[in-house]
Amino acid sequence: MAMSFKNKSNDAQSVCNVDFSGLVGSSTLSVIIAEYFKYLLYERQQIPLPHNQLKDFDSIKWTDDEDSKPRSSRKSGKDLKRQRALDTIDKILSTIHDVFQVSPNVHQILIVFGATVISPKEQYLITLPPECCYLDPLSSAQAKLTLFRNIIKSDYWIKLSEMKLQTKVHIFLKAPSCEKLSELGLWPKARFTMASKGKILTVNCQYKPCPEGLELSQLDDTEFEISGIEPLNDTANELDCSIGAIGSPSTANKDMKNKSKSLKSGENGDDGAPGNENEPIWYQIQHIFTGFK
Numbered sequence: 001m002a003m004s005f006k007n008k009s010n011d012a013q014s015v016c017n018v019d020f021s022g023l024v025g026s027s028t029l030s031v032i033i034a035e036y037f038k039y040l041l042y043e044r045q046q047i048p049l050p051h052n053q054l055k056d057f058d059s060i061k062w063t064d065d066e067d068s069k070p071r072s073s074r075k076s077g078k079d080l081k082r083q084r085a086l087d088t089i090d091k092i093l094s095t096i097h098d099v100f101q102v103s104p105n106v107h108q109i110l111i112v113f114g115a116t117v118i119s120p121k122e123q124y125l126i127t128l129p130p131e132c133c134y135l136d137p138l139s140s141a142q143a144k145l146t147l148f149r150n151i152i153k154s155d156y157w158i159k160l161s162e163m164k165l166q167t168k169v170h171i172f173l174k175a176p177s178c179e180k181l182s183e184l185g186l187w188p189k190a191r192f193t194m195a196s197k198g199k200i201l202t203v204n205c206q207y208k209p210c211p212e213g214l215e216l217s218q219l220d221d222t223e224f225e226i227s228g229i230e231p232l233n234d235t236a237n238e239l240d241c242s243i244g245a246i247g248s249p250s251t252a253n254k255d256m257k258n259k260s261k262s263l264k265s266g267e268n269g270d271d272g273a274p275g276n277e278n279e280p281i282w283y284q285i286q287h288i289f290t291g292f293k
Contacts, residue, residue: 013200018150019208020129022138026104029128031140032147033100033109034093036203037171039148040111040124044163046291047085055086081292091287092171098184099173105131107280108174110194113163117170120198121163127204135207151203160199166291174280186283 024032038051047054100106108127114120138146172192175181182188194200 012198013202014156015202015204016151016154016156017204017206018147019206020138020143020146021135021208022142023132023135023207024129024143024205025137026100026106028138028140028143029104029106030097030100032143033126034096035144036126036147037092037096037111038089041089041169041289041291043157044113044122046113046163046166046169046289048293051089054082085290085292088287088289092285092289095184095186095285095287096171099175099181099186102180102184103175103178106173106175110172110174110282112170112172112195113167114170114198115168117172117192118195120195121167122160122199122201123194125194125200125202127202127206129205129207132207147203147205156201156203160201166293169289169291171285171287172282173285174282176280181283185286187286189282189284192282192284 041047042050049057106128108125110126111124112120113122113124172189173186177188
């Protein structure tokens with residue numbers, strides 16, 4: 001059963017800090033963001049069962065007769081609604097995966113519950129950690145365990161009342177301007193800002209402090225740049241999404257600048273130019289989920 005929430009405070013904001021003991025790579029980040037999104041859908045009563053169970057229930061349906069024959073292929077209105085919702089979830093999960101493949105330097109993810117993003121019921125902000133050079137990578141399973149262990153142990157949920165009605169779920173991400181994100185179907189929202197209405201719950205993902213005695217400034221310049229990555233080689237001009245966030249050669253910056261200028265407005269109403277070449281902006285995933293029972 002989904003968790004039951006009691007509104008024990010009038011405070012509209014809550015924060016949960018998650019300290020990772022190892023490096024969380026871009027592919028792992030895409031996994032834990034996807035899991036967190038599915039978790040929110042169920043815990044906030046937007047789907048009747050956890051996502052994996054819902055997919056299993058939808059893929060195999062049996063009649064109640066003794067022969068246990070498959071139900072007729074003709075679907076009812078409720079079945080079609082459920083199938084559309086599952087299709088939308090799959091598209092969102094696929095987009096999240098593709099985003100981190102194209103632009104690994106995603107700064108934040110925002111999941112908005114409400115009919116509109118202007119007046120939301122609840123907002124869930126996930127701040128992602130910067131790149132790190134002194135930690136060994138975590139597996140997806142380890143990262144998920146760390147994330148949900150911290151969320152469950154915290155008082156993250158106690159300020160929320162039960163969400164009795166189904167609503168829409170919008171997803172935004174903040175990343176350096178990148179043409180390939182628009183090619184994935186994301187809408188650039190250069191002037192988007194979070195609404196001040198509704199509950200705002202933040203998960204701050206961060207790394208444990210650098211071990212004592214290890215300072216990036218002590219590392220040889222030939223081995224690491226200040227950002228903690230290996231020096232870029234002559235193929236840097238081929239990179240376009242991660243370049244702006246990690247400090248690139250001037251030729252690559254010029255290429256990034258030309259690409260950022262070529263960004264066009266999304267069909268859902270881009271509200272301005274992308275801004276500076278290295279400045280992260282908000283993008284909206286075009287798929288909008290609608291809750292169902």
